[in-house]
Structure formats: structure tokens, C-alpha cells
Amino acid sequence: MYEGAIQDLIDELGQLPGIGPKSAQRLAFHILSADPADVHRLAGALNRVKELVRFCNLCFNVAESDTCRICRDPRRGTEVICVVEEPKDVVAIEKTGEFRGRYHVLGGAINPLEGIGPDQLRVRELLTRLRDGEVKELILATDPNTEGEATATYLALLIKPMGLSVTRLASGLPVGGDLEYADEITLGRAFEGRRAL
Amino acid sequence: MHARHLELIDFRSYEKLTIELEAGPSVFVGPNGQGKTNLLEALGYVATLGSHRVAADAPLVRSGAERAIVRSTVVNDARELLVELEIVPGKANRARLNRAPATRPRDILGALRMVLFAPEDLSLVRGDPAERRRFLDELLVARQPRYAGVRSDYERVVKQRNALLRTAYLSRKTGAGSRDLSTLDVWDNHLAQHGAELLAGRLELAAELRAPMSRAYEAVSQGKGHADMAYSSSLGDDLPAANRSLLTAQLLEALAQARTQEIERGVTLVGPHRDELKLTLGDLPVKGYASHGESWSYALAMRLASFDLLRAGGIEPILALDDVFAELDTGRRERLAELVSTAEQTLVTCAVAGDVPAALQGARYDVHEGEVRRVL
Numbered sequence: 001m002y003e004g005a006i007q008d009l010i011d012e013l014g015q016l017p018g019i020g021p022k023s024a025q026r027l028a029f030h031i032l033s034a035d036p037a038d039v040h041r042l043a044g045a046l047n048r049v050k051e052l053v054r055f056c057n058l059c060f061n062v063a064e065s066d067t068c069r070i071c072r073d074p075r076r077g078t079e080v081i082c083v084v085e086e087p088k089d090v091v092a093i094e095k096t097g098e099f100r101g102r103y104h105v106l107g108g109a110i111n112p113l114e115g116i117g118p119d120q121l122r123v124r125e126l127l128t129r130l131r132d133g134e135v136k137e138l139i140l141a142t143d144p145n146t147e148g149e150a151t152a153t154y155l156a157l158l159i160k161p162m163g164l165s166v167t168r169l170a171s172g173l174p175v176g177g178d179l180e181y182a183d184e185i186t187l188g189r190a191f192e193g194r195r196a197l
Numbered sequence: 198m199h200a201r202h203l204e205l206i207d208f209r210s211y212e213k214l215t216i217e218l219e220a221g222p223s224v225f226v227g228p229n230g231q232g233k234t235n236l237l238e239a240l241g242y243v244a245t246l247g248s249h250r251v252a253a254d255a256p257l258v259r260s261g262a263e264r265a266i267v268r269s270t271v272v273n274d275a276r277e278l279l280v281e282l283e284i285v286p287g288k289a290n291r292a293r294l295n296r297a298p299a300t301r302p303r304d305i306l307g308a309l310r311m312v313l314f315a316p317e318d319l320s321l322v323r324g325d326p327a328e329r330r331r332f333l334d335e336l337l338v339a340r341q342p343r344y345a346g347v348r349s350d351y352e353r354v355v356k357q358r359n360a361l362l363r364t365a366y367l368s369r370k371t372g373a374g375s376r377d378l379s380t381l382d383v384w385d386n387h388l389a390q391h392g393a394e395l396l397a398g399r400l401e402l403a404a405e406l407r408a409p410m411s412r413a414y415e416a417v418s419q420g421k422g423h424a425d426m427a428y429s430s431s432l433g434d435d436l437p438a439a440n441r442s443l444l445t446a447q448l449l450e451a452l453a454q455a456r457t458q459e460i461e462r463g464v465t466l467v468g469p470h471r472d473e474l475k476l477t478l479g480d481l482p483v484k485g486y487a488s489h490g491e492s493w494s495y496a497l498a499m500r501l502a503s504f505d506l507l508r509a510g511g512i513e514p515i516l517a518l519d520d521v522f523a524e525l526d527t528g529r530r531e532r533l534a535e536l537v538s539t540a541e542q543t544l545v546t547c548a549v550a551g552d553v554p555a556a557l558q559g560a561r562y563d564v565h566e567g568e569v570r571r572v573l
Contacts, residue, residue: 110380112361117380146353146387154383183303188343 006032058129060105060122062087070094070103077101082139083126083155085109085148093141101139104129109147110154118154126155130162137165144171198273198310199515199542200240207262208284209235210567217571220272222543222557226550227564233546236569237313237517239267240544243282244311244514245335246290246302255286271309273512280308306342310514312507314500314521321499322476322483322492329474333399333428336406336503340510344398351391355465358384363463378460385452392468393444396430400438402506403428403474409505414478414498416536417529422478422491424498431471493524501536516540522552530554 001007006028014024031039055061056068063069070076070090080101084090090103106121129135140155142148156166172190173182182190199220205211210232225233234250238257241249248257258265265284270277281293282302292302299305320328337344358381365378407426414424430436432451437443451467452459459466476483476495483495507514516537522530522545534554537543547553550561561573 110383112357112364112380112384115364117361146350146357150354150357150380150383150387153386154380157383183301184342185346188341188346191343 055105059103060107060125061090061103075100078134079136080139081126081129081135081137082141084141085143085151089141099139106142106151109142109151111147121151123155123158127158130159130164135164137167140166140168144169198271198513200269200309201272201277202268202270203236203240204266204268205235205239206266206268207259208239208265208267209257209259211235212259212567214567214569216562216569218542218544219560220542222538222545222559223562224550224553224557224559225544225546225562225564225569226553227548229548231564232567232569233564234315234519236564237315237519237544237546240269240309240311240515240517241313242284243267243269243280243305244309244313246282246306249313249315249317253286254284254290257284258286269309278308280305310339310507310512311517312500312504312514313517313519314497315519316524318496318500319492321496322487326473329476330399330470330472332499333402333474334395336506337398337402339507340402341398344395347391347394347398351388351395351469354384354387354391355468355470358388358465359463362459362465365460366463369460381456385449388465388468389445389448389452392448393441396432396436396444396448396469396472397438397441399469399472400428400430400436404438405506406499406502410498410502413501413505413536414495417494417498417501417525417533418491419528419532424483424495425477427475427477429473429475430469431467490524490526490529493521494529497521497533504540513541515542515544517544519546520548521545522547522554523549531556 002010009028009031010021010024013019013027014021016024019027031042052064053062054064054066056063056071057066058071059068061068061070063071077100080099081104082093082099082101083104083106084093085106085108087105090105093099093103104122104126106123106126108116108121110117110121130138138155138159140152142151152168156168160166170193172193173179173186179187200218203214203216203218205214207213216236225236227233238248238250242257248254251257263285266281267284268279268281270279272278279293279295281296282305283291285291290302292299292305294305294308321332334344334348338348361378361381361384365381403426410426411424414422427434432444432447436447448467455466478487478491478495481487483492487495504514504516518537521533525533530552531554534556538556543557543559545553545557546564558573560571563570563572
């Protein structure tokens with residue numbers, strides 16, 4: 001145990017995900033020995049992130065005003081919405097440059113073990129967005145794991161009756177790799193999900 | 198395939214051990230507690246990435262050491278492969294194939310294949326249904342690795358669904374309504390899909406195992422009783438194995454019927470996680486009726502049948518028999534020896550050299566206080 005401020009800092013850093021007591025201690029002493037200007041910049045960034053960053057009113061992506069950059073962009077189509085779990089998924093899809101529609105960030109996936117059901121996600125908000133009939137297609141881009149698949153199925157069951165086209169991202173082999181390096185589970189699934197040419 | 202070379206460092210009782218092996222039968226003889234089983238366990242660990250004796254890795258490392266290393270050269274169709282595995286309790290194991298590091302230890306699965314019969318296998322016959330389900334699932338994965346994914350997906354869905362049923366039960370008790378159940382249909386769908394996949398795999402496997410298992414038992418016991426197995430599903434018998442969509446539909450129907458009861462009890466009551474592989478000898482179930490020797494022979498027959506199936510799949514596994522002869526009468530010993538004499542490599546351990554029938558007298562090693570010495 002250290003005294004006063006340094007121990008406070010270690011305790012606070014230790015609350016962060018992926019930071020254990022040893023790492024917290026290393027970070028704290030790094031901050032202690034750093035240039036005061038750098039530390040002020042870090043503290044300022046921490047304060048600003050809570051003050052300035054909000055969630056977009058429409059898609060619930062992180063934003064600095066009421067709506068996010070993507071929802072404000074008039075060049076982006078309004079007919080297709082891509083549903084993702086987290087804001088970082090938006091960034092991942094944006095990097096592809098393939099998608100020119102809008103997003104909807106659910107804020108997680110259905111996970112009964114952690115007490116997360118549809119009410120804890122932004123499902124109601126999604127339904128509200130679909131109501132005006134402008135949206136024609138919904139792309140479900142939740143994670144390809146048990147919880148992500150369950151969320152996708154839930155949304156599909158809910159939304160298909162509304163007459164929209166609902167699609168799911170394909171899963172299978174990574175592009176640019178060799179077949180022999182794919183693990184047998186991925187390869188086995190890719191076999192199952194093969195398509196006719 | 199056969200193992201040509203085995204090297205252990207800090208594994209169980211061995212500080213450092215190097216032995217050369219050869220194809221055909223090899224017998225390891227020594228008094229109790231000298232480290233015979235440890236040799237088979239080490240090879241088994243490389244084959245399955247787990248020990249057949251303990252669930253945790255800590256007991257595998259010699260006390261005082263930090264890590265254990267198992268290294269083996271495996272010969273398959275005259276091609277040699279060096280497999281190395283570093284076992285570090287509490288951390289991820291590290292594996293190398295022909296001196297190149299493998300990304301994940303999983304990648305070395307299949308480099309060494311082994312069917313191991315050990316005294317622990319008696320629980321296949323006498324233990325809970327879970328033991329027999331695991332036997333089927335492990336064999337399924339060994340033949341088609343894809344089932345590792347099916348199995349873990351299914352287990353995950355059951356866990357999530359049980360959590361949902363429990364909260365539904367609690368909220369009903371406190372009068373909070375049934376809102377929690379809105380996603381139960383979704384989990385039913387996923388349970389039925391993954392469940393049908395797993396069920397189909399198990400049904401096909403059980404059907405294929407039946408004949409070789411009866412044959413093996415008959416051979417070992419020389420016609421004293423007909424051994425048979427039947428997969429008994431919570432869906433009922435006579436299931437259409439090949440038709441996965443029909444199985445999915447049946448599972449969904451069964452889930453719909455069980456729903457009230459499931460909410461009351463807060464657990465998933467239908468699905469392959471509640472199934473059983475029924476073993477019979479003559480007209481009677483094995484569990485509770487068979488004698489010790491019969492149960493032993495039965496468990497042995499199940500392992501021998503696995504060996505047959507894997508061998509028919511193209512790559513012949515190593516056969517390892519841990520302390521199997523002491524429990525069998527002379528007749529059964531002789532016939533077992535005959536039965537396994539066709540295997541490419543058979544590794545046998547026993548405490549008394551005289552227990553091993555003449556047909557299996559190949560290479561012989563004395564195991565004494567952590568030293569292994571070739572004597573024949």
C-alpha cells in the first residue's frame with residue numbers, strides 16, 4: 001500500500017478493464033514521472049470524453065452533437081440500416097468502405113446469463129426508426145457467436161412481418177488466406193454454408 | 198501410426214526421460230507407483246490435450262517444477278512428425294510441430310492419435326449418463342473436428358436458455374409478469390438447430406459403433422452374452438438420424454410441450470444433454486447387473502470399438518491398454534491379446550509380467566522409480 005494520492009490513482013486505474021494491480025501500479029508511476037503538460041492533457045481528455053461525447057439520437061453511435069457524423073451525412077442512403085452491437089463495430093464496417101447506408105447500435109446482445117434482454121438493448125428505438133417506411137432493408141451484423149446469433153434471430157422474427165428485407169452477414173473463410181490454415185471449425189462451417197456458382 | 202520416441206521433462210514423476218519405442222506390442226512392467234501409467238498419460242495428453250486421470254494440469258507437473266514438456270516423434274505411413282507440448286498449469290500450453298510453433302495447441306490435434314483404455318473407463322459402464330455422452334462426443338470430435346464447434350455452441354445455448362428460464366421463474370414468483378419470456382422462442386430455435394446437429398451426429402455414431410462393440414465383447418468374452426447399445430433420446434426412440442430438419446422440428450415440438458414444466462423447474466428438460474447411451478448385456482442393463490469382470494470387458498469393448506471406427510476412418514491410432522490384464526481371467530486375456538495383435542502399435546502396462554499373454558510379448562521395458570529400461 002502506498003500513501004494518499006498515488007494509491008488513489010492505482011485503485012482508480014485498477015478499475016479499468018484488462019488492468020490488474022501490477023499494471024495499475026506501473027501506469028500510476030509512469031504518470032507520476034511524466035511531464036506535467038502530458039498529464040494535464042490526459043486529464044483534460046478524460047474530462048472531455050464524459051462532457052462532450054454523447055450518443056446519437058438516431059443510431060446511438062458515439063457522437064459529439066445530437067446526431068452522429070454518419071446520420072448527418074446527406075450522401076448516405078436512408079433505405080438500408082445495418083444493425084451492430086457496439087460503436088466499435090461501426091468503425092470496423094466503415095473501414096471496408098462498402099456500406100453507404102446508416103447504422104443502428106444496439107448496445108450489446110441478448111445475454112440472459114448477464115441479465116440482458118431486448119428491453120436492455122435499443123430495440124424499441126430501432127422499431128421506431130423503421131416505422132416511417134423509408135427503410136427497405138435491414139442488415140443484421142451482430143457478432144457470429146451464440147449471443148449475436150440469438151439477437152439476430154430475435155430481430156428477424158420481430159421485423160420480417162413488417163415487410164422489410166432482412167439479411168444476415170455471411171460467415172465462413174477469411175479472404176486472402178490459405179484453405180489449409182483455416183481451423184477445422186471455421187472450415188467445417190464454410191462447408192455447410194457453401195453456395196452454388 | 199506409431200510413436201517412435203518419447204521424451205518427458207518434469208512430467209509427473211519423471212524429471213527427465215527418453216525412451217525409444219517401436220511398432221508392434223510393447224509392455225511396461227513394474228511394481229505399483231513407479232510411473233507406468235504416466236507414460237501412457239503423457240502420450241494421451243498429446244493426443245487429446247487433456248489427461249484421462251485429472252481435469253486440472255497442476256498434478257501433471259513434477260512438484261517443484263514450473264512446466265512439463267512432452268515430446269514425441271510419431272511415424273505415420275513412414276513419415277515422421279515431431280510433436281512437442283509444453284504444459285504450464287494456469288496458463289496456455291505451448292505446442293510445436295516439427296520444431297515450428299503452432300498458433301494454438303489445438304493445431305497439434307490429430308498429429309498423434311491414440312485410443313486409451315484405463316481403469317477409469319469402468320465409469321463408462323457404471324457411471325452417470327454424462328460419462329457415456331462424453332464418450333460419444335469425444336469420439337465424434339476425433340472423427341469430425343467440426344463437432345467440437347457444434348458441441349460448444351450447444352452447451353452455450355443450454356446455459357443461456359437455463360439462465361432465461363430461471364429469471365422467468367423468479368419474476369413469475371414475484372409477480373413481475375412474463376416479459377422475460379419474449380426471447381425464449383429464439384433460444385428454442387437455436388437449441389433445436391444445434392441440438393439436432395449434435396443428436397444426428399451421435400445417432401449416426403451410435404449406429405456405427407454397435408456392431409464393432411458387440412463383436413469386440415463377444416471376442417473378449419468368447420460368446421458369453423450379447424452386448425448391445427442403443428441411443429436413447431429425450432425425444433423418444435426411432436429417430437431419423439440422417440434427417441436433421443426433421444430432428445429440429447421434433448425438438449421444437451418437444452420444447453413446446455415441456456415449456457410449462459421447464460419454467461416451473463428453471464432448467465432445459467429436452468435435448469441431447471439429457472440423453473443416454475443404453476448398454477445391455479443379454480436382456481439386462483449392464484449398470485447394476487453385470488459383474489466386475491463383465492463391466493470391465495464391456496468398457497474395454499467400447500474402447501476397442503472406437504479403435505475399429507477410427508482405424509476404418511483411414512489413420513490407425515496407437516492402442517494403449519493401461520493395467521487391463523490383471524482384471525481379466527486367462528481366457529479373456531488370451532483373446533484380448535489376439536484381438537489387438539493386428540494393431541500397428543500397442544502399449545501395455547502391467548504390474549506382473551506373467552499377466553501379459555504370450556501373443557503380446559514384443560518389446561519389454563522395466564519401469565522402476567522413474568527409470569525406464571528396455572529389457573527385451
